[in-house]
Structures are given as C-alpha cells and as structure tokens.
Amino acid sequence: MIRVAQWGTGNVGSLALGAILDDSTLALVALKVGRPENVGRDAADLAKRRSGAGSTGVLATDDSSVVLAARPDCVLYMDHDRDRGPQVIDELCALLSRGVNVVATTMPMLVHPDGAGPEVRARLQEACVAGGSSFLCTGIEPGFTADVLVLQFASLCRDVRSVRVAEAMNVASYRTKWRSGLGNDIRSDGETYRPGHIARGWTGTMRLLADGLGLELDDVREVRHVAAAGREFEVAAGRYGPDDIAALHFEVQGIVAGEPRLVVEHTYRLLDDVGPEWTQPVDPGRRTTRIRIGGTPEVDVTMSLGGEGLDPTDQGVLGTAMRAVHAIPLVVAAAPGLRTNVDLPTRSQMPRQPKNVSA
Template sequence: MQEARLAIKVALMGLGAIGRGIARCALQKHDLEIVAAIDLDPHRVGRKLSDVVDAPTPEVVIGSDAGAEMRKAQGGILLHATGSRLDRIEGELAQALTAGLCVVSTCEELSYPWLRHPEIAERLDRLAQKRKLALLGTGVNPGFVMDRLPATLGAVCGHVGRVRVTRVVDSRSRRKQLQLKTGAGLNEEEFDRGVDEGTIGHVGLMESAALASLGVGLEVDEVDESIDPVEAEEDMQGDDFTVPKGGIVGLKQVARAFHDGKEVAVLDLTI
C-alpha cells in the first residue's frame, strides 16, 4: 500500500488579484495546506481568507505580522505576490528564507535577478544556500510564455543561433492594473513620463530576453529595451477606459539581448 503523503504547509503573502488567483489554485492541490495568509491592506487584515478569495478554505484569518504568520508554515513554502521590483521586496524574501520557508514569487525581476540587481541576487542566493532552501521567481510572463516555452521548443531544434518571440495581448478585458501599465487613455507627454518613471511598461521583458537566450545555450552580455505607444485605429472601449481613434491604446515593447555585439534574441510584446 502506498504511504500517504503529508501536505506541504503554505503561507500566502500578497492578496491582490494575482495573489487571490494563486490562492484559489493552491486550494485545488491536495498536497498543499494553506495555514497562513499575509497582507497589509487594512480592508483584508482580520478577515477570513475564504471571504477574500471567494472560495472555501481552511479556517485561516489574514494577518499583517509577516513574521508571526510565516512561523505557522515553517518548513513549508511561501507563495509570494507583493511586487514586481526586486529592490522593494528583498526584505520580504530574506525574512521568509530566514524563517525557514522556500519561496515561490511572482516578482518579475526575480526571474533573472542578476540582470538588474546582481548584488541583491548574490545576497539572496547566499542566504538560500546557507538555509538549504529554494527561491524561485516565476509566472506566466516572465517565467513561461516568452522565455521557458521558446527555450523548451528550441531544445528539439538542434543548434539555435537566434531567438525571436512575438506576443500580442488584448488588454481591454484584463485587470485594471495591467491596463494602467499600458498607458491606455494617456496623452503622449503622460505616456513618456510614465516610461521614464517606470510606471508604464511590462516589467520583466528584459529578464525574459536573457532567459530565452540562455535557455537555448546562447551567451548574453547586454540587454536593451524600447517602449513606444500604440495608437488606436478606431474608437476603443475597455472595462475601465475609452480611447478615441488616434489616442494611445497600449504599448509596443521590444527587448533585445546581445553577445559580443551580435543580437541573439528579440522579444516583441504588444499590449
């Protein structure tokens, strides 16, 4: 008779739209047991997790004390979904590792942290190895569609000299946070300012370009990126915005990876 497997203890951190989706997926896994949930939003703290994720869950109440909640899942996993910028969430990741938790995070920059944050990457890697724990940055993009998937497909192609990936996303029915990142409804000055400030654009495309290249065996020593507005060819209506013909309805973002001055990957994303 096969011996029953013990469920892995899970703590959730970050219960925005993505975090709630992660929670619902985790609830469908019989080998995962959600024992804690962490969020700083006062409208969520103190509420039952089941009420926030709109799904039946164990009797878990959302807390704001990360340390106390993490201790409930010691020896298990933290499913982390609080931010895209690694320098802003390094402390949360380090706290989880110190508490004895493996971490799976949606932080886009964590998918290949050595590109923008080599010092942070080194600190976290050193801490994870010291604690003998895993730390993984993953997601749909980066994490799969424009990096792992082409790398996997390239594995059956023999030698690959260059990678090109094109993705087009219709954001009209997507969550409001994504629509805001595309610049839909802004004028050109507002769009350019958002790009400069880092509020407009998809975080992680440069990381995906590096990962896709490395995944097919190509070396990378430089990655650059451009972000340009996309104009509406007709009047367009989204769930949270209206854009007249000629107005900005989204963006075209292109990341290029190079080795010794030669282009080895182009990732072309239109949202």
Template sequence: MTDARTYKVIQWATGNVGARALRTVIEHPQLELVGLWVSSPEKAGKDAGELAGIAPCGIKATNSVDDMVATDADCVLYMRQGTDIDEVCRLLASGKNIVTTRGDFHHPRSMDPDVRARVEQACLEGGSSIYSTGSSPGFVTEALAIPLLSLSRRHECLTIDEYADMSTRNSPDLLFNIMGYGVSPGQFDQRKVDYVKHDFASSMAQIADAIGLEADEWDAVGEMSAATNTAEIAAGTIEAGTVAAQRITITGLRGGKPVLRFRANWYCSRDIEHPEWELRESGWRIRVEGDTPLDVNITFPVKPEDYAAYTPGLTAHRAVNAIPAVCEAPPGIRTTVDLPHVIAKF
C-alpha cells in the same frame, strides 16, 4: 516519493493573482494552507476562504510578518506588489522556500551583487530556495522556449510576440491615465520600457546562457501607433489619431545580431497606422529561426466577458504547480533551467 507528501503553504498577498493562487492552494490535493499575509488592514482577521471566494477554511489573514515567519511552512507563494528584500530574506532564513511571481530572480548573475549575496546567504541559513515564474515572463520565455530550442542544432533567433487586446478591459484609469491610450502620440514613457526590460531581459538571459549564446547587449525600444478610426472600447473612446496600440521590444544581441527577442504588443484597436505590426488576437506567437525553423501560435479560447476571471490563473497556476519542485530543490536562487519540469498535480 514526493507524490505522497503534503506541502504546507503560506499565501503572501491577495490581489487578482494572489487571490487565485490562494483558492488553488486551498483546493489542491497536495497542498495545505497554513498562513495568509495581507497588506490591507481591512482584510486582516478575515477567513482565507472568504478572501478566495469560497467556503471558510479556518485560516485567518494577518498583517504580521513576524507571525508568518514563526509559522511552520514549507513554502511561501510571494505575490505582493513590489519585492521587499528584507522580508524575502527573513522568510528564506526561517527555512521557507519561496515561489514568486515577482520577476527579480529569473537570472541570478544579472542581479544587484549585494542583493544576490543577501538572498543566497538567507537561503544557506534556512536551507531554502527561491524561484521566479509566471506565464510571461516564465512559461513562455523559459519553460516553453527550452523544448522548442531542443529541436535545433544551429540557432539564429527566437522571437516571442505577446498580444494583449485591451479593448474589453473596463479600466479607464489604467488604460487612459497609466498606460497612455487615447492621447496624442508622443515620447514613449522610458520608465515603462525599463520595467518591461528588467523582467524579460533577465528571463531570456537565463535561456541565452543555457544554450551557450550569452547576449552581450540588451536593447529595449518602445513604440506607439495611432488609431485610423475612432473606436469604442469597454473603458471609453479611442479617438482617431490618438494612441491605440503600443509595443515594447526587448532584444538580446550577441556580436550585434539578435539571439532572443520578446515583443509586447498591447492594443485597444487593430485599426492603426502601423498595419505591419500584424496585431493578432490575445496570445503568443513564438518563432524559431535556425536549422529547425518553427512558428507556434497560442491563443486563449475564452469569451471576452470571461477574461477577467480567466487571466489571473495564467500567472498564478504555474507558481502553485512549481511548489513541490522548488521545495525539493537544493538551497539557492533556482531557475527554470536547473529545476525539473513543473508538473501539475490534479
């Protein structure tokens, strides 16, 4: 019985999501933290509990990949910035399963063939598995899509709209310099479009394959909308006529018709030149078109001042909860389609 088993876990990195995952592992009744890898030399040697914002737990952080590869563990929660395939393969070949919030493993068939072959070989050597998940992509594009589509026998299109209100985020460099708010509308940064397409197209391709409607083309479009009124946000000022909202739409087409669609709606103000975007409060709207049409709305009943403490868990918690299912799965690159349900153990 897997209910009686304790899984030994290594946490890999301690950014916003990683730190939340670390705390959750330490407090989890079925998990035992046995290692912590950090990228920052300043964090090396510190107690994992301290880095998680709780009492010391006796596990010290390290920069050493060699030490972590040599550590006896069932699973690695891989949450570093960027995916190091050499590192991933070493961990898998050493017998450690990996659950990651990196979006590189949602759809094995669309991976770079050489990378896929290396990862699968490492899984065979270690008898291990790797699984990509999170809130989005992951939960909303896969785990939630599957039961919604199970009500249908004729499918037209599944559309997922994600809404993210950035107005309460006090991160001027991120919003103005990196994301491009508060400037005159121009050409959308294609690199941003490609980044979103990489993760979300692969996630939705997994579902398209599973329902027998493989997409033969994935379209990606980025759009901007300017503010109609000057808006004061936590990070500064969005002047009227400058970028206040952006959306990126990823569409899977089959025979020229949309089958699956994900649309990221990110905004600092709802007073924009494109009211037809129908911006909503942060959350998701999922619409199923077919013989059993559905319109599902999910919002987050959290005060704006609590968002910074709440949002890391959206991504971290599903990954932590997936550990038992991945550890018990056959070796290889695993997906939401072939894994059993991810069930939280409280």
C-alpha cells in the same frame, strides 16, 4: 501535506489562493494581505476557487511575523512590486533566511538569479544559505512561454541563430493601471514613461535564454511604439480620451555579438482596432504567443490560451498563478539555493485533480 502561506491576493494571488485551497496535497496555514480592509477576513472570502465553500479558519493578516509563526514550508509570494522593489527583496530575504522556501511571481526579472543585478543575487543567495531554503521566480504572462518553452523547442535544432517570441492580446479587462504606458496621454508620454523600464523587467528572461542556448549576452535593449485611441473609450481600469494610448508594441532585444538575436515582442491593446499593423492574436478572445526559432531545422509554433468564461487577461493571469502553484512541491524538494525554471524538473509540474471536482 505541504504547509503553504499565500502572500498577496491581487489578480494572480486570489487565483493562487483558490488553487491552494482546492489542492489536497497543500495545506494553507497563513495569508498575508496588503489592503487594510482585508485584514481579518477568512481566506475563503478572498479566494477565487474552482470548488468548495465555507470558511477555512485561516484569517488574513498584514503582519509578516504571523506568517513566520505559522511555520510554512513554502510561501507563495505574489505581492506587487510597484515602486517597492527594495522592500520586496527585504521581505524575500527575511523569509528565506528563516528557512522558508519561496515561489514568487513578483519581480519577474528574478526568473534568472542575475536578472536584478549581482547585489540582489548575492543577498538572495546568502539568505538561502542562512536558512537552508530555496527560491524560484516562475515569471508572469503566464511564465515559461518566453524562456523554458523556447528552450524545449530549441532542443530540436542542431544550431540556433535567432529566437523571436511574439505575444498579442487585448488587456481591456485588466483592472489596474499599467506602467508600460497604456492609458498615458500620448502627447506627454515621453515625460511619463521611464525609458528602459520594460527592458529591465525582461532581463531575467534574456539571461535565461542566453544561458540555455550557450550564448554570451552583451546587452538588453528595448524598442517601444504606442498609438492613441482617436476616440473616447472606457475599460475596466477607467475612462480614457482620444489622445490616450490604446495600443502598445514593444521589443526587448537580447544583443549577442552586436546583433538582436533574442527578441521578445509584445502587443497589448485596449481597443482591438488600434495599431492594426502590429502583431494580431489568432482570435480576439485568445491570448496568443508565437515562437519562431531560426535554426536547423527552423521552428515556428503558435500557442493560444482560451477557455469558457476566460478573457485574454484571465487566461494569462490564471496561467501565471497555476504555474507557480504547481512549482511548490518542486521548490520544497529542491536543494537550497536560487533555482530557475530550467534546472527544476518541469515535466513534473502537472496539474493535480482539485478536491471535490469530478473528472
């Protein structure tokens, strides 16, 4: 039985918490929350579960020392990183240096050890050495589709000239504001959005792709386009006006030998009919990813997530949570240090039958 602490109960964290409770190989020993109103609540009250009911006896805390005192083998770190990047790194290093393995979705640039820069890499590595622990960031949206899955398909090729990963989805059901510009007034978007923010978030993915393909990455750039709604509308995150951005299209480009040979392209919409010229999902109710590899042979794969009761946001959030939960035993068993989705045995990241659920 692996002792696990859940850190964060937002969109992803609450699903991960439920998956931990439903997994007979994992034992929840601590729960860290950020919202004061959740402190003292039983984990069962904060979990989105597939099965089971009743209290767990594990009460939510906002005190990290309580988490350490519970002696977890692994912390599933899913706290937000909005305007608190340095604090996140401090918290990760504190856990790792105390001998606690960590699987994270936060700060997705950390899918590659160099994704957040050499100083952050050095700090995390030193913490792993000090504690004899391992760290893995599985990523988001839902993780692995833009890097590990691409590299698996690239193994079919004799040579690879280019990679393009395109994703399209409606995110109207997402309940929090976006840092990418969705919802901004298009007239002042240039003053609100920080250029380069999207590219920084995908630097780790670009480095992972380049390393896996044996390419030297010169730079990571972004190209971003937005479109206003043209009418008033309301979504889960709030009410918006006709000049507010209802569709976002961006490319993150990995520059190799002066050319954008590695490209991750995303189209996010709050309204399905805005920005019709940009990538469309195969079905409005499905989160769609298309992988195109220019090589010998060429590879063109379209993948979509679905499921009864799951909208496109739910599909990606659940996938993000489960990818991280399934990685827990791999990270606990791994040698100390900074791990990636490429060097771990991903074929073993298979779902386990939840407790109290018949086949």
